[in-house]
Amino acid sequence: MSERLVDAYDLVIFDLDGVIYLIDRPIAGAVEAVGELHRAGVPLAYATNNASRRSSEVANLLTGLGVPADTAEVVTSAGASAAVLAQRLPAGSRVLVVGADALRAEVRDAGLEPVERAEERPAAVVQGYGPQVGWADLAEAAVAIRGGAQWVATNTDRTLPSPRGPLPGNGSLVAALRTALGRDPDLVVGKPQPELFATAARRVGAKRPLVVGDRLDTDIEGAVRAGMDSLLVLTGVSGPADLLAAPPEQRPTYVAGDLGGLFDAPAAAAVPVDQVDGWRLDDSGGPRLAGDGASVDALRLLCGLAWSGGDGTKVEPDSSAARDALHALGLRT
Incomplete structure (x- = not known):
């Protein structure tokens, strides 16, 4: 079994806006994560629906932000x-x-x-x-x-x-x-149509690519249509409530708070889950979240409830830690 999620794949295809940067500002941790992938020799590609920049311009922008990129790695709509x-x-x-x-x-x-x-x-x-x-x-x-x-x-x-x-x-x-x-x-032409991802994979002959995106309706649905695994990061458009309500064609393989999830064990980011360390759901008298741990792990557990027919947005906290986690996820005021 792979020690890190990324080790199971021969190409990582990144969306850009909301994943690597917001407009022209790098997202916290993105430069370091891509740098670690470069040092490990992991092939990378960038697929963006943004049609306002050419591939060479995108590559130059990334390089200027501290993310070395080649024009051939960039696929634009x-x-x-x-x-x-x-x-x-x-x-x-x-x-x-x-x-x-x-x-x-x-x-x-x-x-x-x-x-x-x-x-x-x-x-x-x-x-x-x-x-x-x-x-x-x-x-x-x-x-x-x-x-x-x-x-x-x-x-x-x-x-x-x-x-x-x-x-x-x-x-x-x-x-x-x-x-x-x-x-x-x-x-x-662009996402959620699968062509951008398929083009990126063909360029390097990848057989098992991983798509990393921030939007369920474009990045994740596009990965599903392309038959590729995907990681949703919560640094852009789609949030926890969107993930809980996602239809089957927009459900990712993994979810993480940011690109650091690429270096976690696959089981630590897989979604949905029926049980997770630190958290539990108590169904007596209505679903209640109890325990303590990372809020994204609570979200993974709530996806298991929501995607099996329950309402993950109506869960009540059963501890102060659970209240804090639901607040952090935007599921409780």
Whole structure:
């Protein structure tokens, strides 16, 4: 049996926002964790739905934060979307780009011509996150799509993490077009679709990759669709209450407070569990949490209750330590 969770895998695929950094600030412990993996010779990859940076820009950002990364290790939804369009369209086809300059550059590098207006009769519209995207951009996209252009979304993340909390993501802008057009995109490339993870694994020939993410509806569901194990870290978007309510297709193999969980024994992060050192559930008179220990271990135990049909959010504390743990998990005020 592996001594550390990471030892059972031949590739670790990281999400970025909410796992390695928030916007452009490293998350506590992330630099040290990735450094330890480098020293151990563990192959790494980074798969991000954020279409506002190119792979080279992401690699440079990571390196600047103290996480050495190579462009070949980074898979972005912008690059993947441009590659898909290049397969679908003749070389030189016009593509209306709704998003950041990075997405335009990827489209251009794929042998296609990025345009900005529907009157240029684009063959496709590609929509990705960009902080400057506004109503005028969405209006041009709506006209082009109604005129017959294919509609490709880099991702449908409703929010993106920030130091101020979740902010509107590309999925929120896709929803605006969906409402205006009365239909869904023709194709969504990024997570939870499995292609980003599959691409990362193919690049190094990995047979047993581990996905590490902070979002149940993208990272974890994408790993499930790709047939890969996953670790949810509680440093980004999805929190304990979200995990307890997760449907089967969004349930991770492991959960940890942060990337330090990669170096725990697999059994110390596995989820769900029926019993865990330090904590116990008493069902007499309603579920009550008793004992003492790490709050994330209490969460693993509560997942066992919730995923078998119980209500993990209605558990009452049976000790001061249990009260503190439920408070730390955001399950009790």
